[in-house]
Amino acid sequence: MNGLQLVFLLAALVSLFSAVMVVSARRMMHAALWLVLTLMGVAVIFVTLQSSFFAVVQVLVYVGAIAILIIFSVMLTRRVMEDQGDQVLPGWRAAALVAVLLFAVIVGFLALWQGFSAMLVELPSDADNLLELGKALVSPQGYVLPFELASVLLVAALIGAITIAVDLKEDQRG
């Protein structure tokens, strides 16, 4: 076992453990903070895959923006302080069954995937994957349509969220 594998194992363990804590923490705020740790673990896994850009984006977007959005929305609720109450759903048996089935299906499909047994190809050391990504994003042979559609999607998200939130805001101001 080399250092890289050790780092990967540690990051994977931290992510998995904190992911479990996200769903089992009693306070919503704690769950949100555990989620941050999970996301950091995923960022480290991106690093071990030599994908610097995605590691940084993971921290910038998920930790820096989405986690903060989630924390803000936790603080919007009135039940922040509530520790007590039943944590188990009434239909937890059915939910557990679905979860196990889903897990089995995912594992089954992944086991069939050829990628696991394939050997990794070393990137040439002078390859700048950011540059290639940038070129591909706007080239007609590449991803220009998804790129522009992403912009439309972002606008749709923005408008949708504002339509909902601004009405609430007017109410609060009321």
Add this chain to the structure above:
Amino acid sequence: MLGNWLYIGIFALVALLMPAITILIAGFLSPKRPDPIKNSTYECGVETVGPNWTQIKIQYYVFALVFLIFDVEAILLFPWAVAYQFLPLYAILEGALFLLILAVGFLYAWRKGALEWF
């Protein structure tokens, strides 16, 4: 590439441990005389009323949301900016179009009053 990240990983450990150890050392040096009044929540001498974890206003959420949209947008533009010098003019205009579409959404948010703090 990994060597660079190794340095950052080591640096992160050092950066976390250094303040932690300093705080610990100061903890040994400092006196410990807690009492209930001293440890009570500081509200300028007024007794605390109600739970301390209060609800925040919705505007925080709106700003976080607009921020998230712009963050994602900027992330998508960074590879474009890196490749900028090698792009033909139409590809540059595609990037500008990307921004213009978002500017429409921004204008909507502005007109709707989502960017007002009250």
Add this chain to the structure above:
Amino acid sequence: MDFLRDPIGFVIQWYVGWLGELGLPSSWVDVMAKLTGALVLATGAMLFVVFLIWYERKLIGRIQDRFGPNRVGPWGLLQPVADMLKIFTKEYITPIGADKITYNLAPILAVAAVLLLWSVLPLSVTVVGSDLNVGLLFLIAIGGLGEMSYILAGWGSNNKYALLGAFRLVAQLISYEVPLVLSALIPVMLAGTLSVTGIVQAQQGVWFIVAAPAAALIFFIASIAEIGRSPFDLIEAESELVAGYNIEYSGLKFGMFFVAEFLHAFTVSLIFATVFLGGWQGPGAEEIPVLGFVYLMVKTFVVYFVTVLFRGTLPRFRIDQMMNLNWKVLTPLSLALIIAMAIVGGVTRELPVFWQVIGFLLVNLLLLWAADHLMRLAQRRKTKINLAMQTGSGVLTTSTKHGTGE
């Protein structure tokens, strides 16, 4: 002679060589060298804060027509050392009902988030730290960890003021991150790389502040807002929030927030000097690396001087004014700037560099002028509406739906 030209690089080479001679395997030598480098840099940065505090207090004192610290040591130089020794022996007061883990983690994370910025900044030609190919984004992303530390502090303290202060601060930080990220796109466009070293090297001929003064201005204002200093120090707002997120902290835990703030102020000046003022570039910096380090420090202190000048002279914004400046001035301006710069750069690509820079410069100045003009127009309209409301002519009152104030 080698030592005089590049003392830091010389010591590093000598140290790595010495480690190799000890007979360690090469991977261990690498790890040891990196560990030592990180330790030295982080310790140096933390100790440097002592000097920064003195510099800033002295300067603020002069601005306010006082002497500043002048009792302990020559020119009061030892004043921060004395303060530090004192804060070391202060009791930690943990408020009742505090969330222990988050409460204690916050000051550590606050310092770590700032220290980590130093890992990717090139200090001279030979001392580059980590030349990450996404360095600039890394610098911005680490800011997110800082935000997290404020949330931890505000939430862990079990105090309403701390909570309100923390959330207000985070709202400010994330808002100003938008123009920060957008204006950071422009040096990336000009340099064609995200690596901080690459950006410094691309400024061999022209500093980016010359080619893109508007972007530099936006980046600078957003940076000041990111460190939460006057005129953006609403987090402190003694009159309304007592002291913001760190109110329940005492002793060195409070001191750590203090250290983080000062170091952050210096570090954003360093980042600004690196991204827009050419970093270590200067006459002879390639041949004599230590000269590059000196240049970088001089530039950084000039920028830092301006931030302190801002802090000493400008009054605090109201929160709605601060948000308006960000969302209604800086963000649209940076969006327009990116589009305009991209098109001008694309059109003038065939021309020599000189004309290209002139083109960029003109576009920047034009947009700055337009922004200024629009702001004046908006202000004039607002005054008119207010006047109309006061005199009770009532015709214009319907258009003040989004007026100011609570």
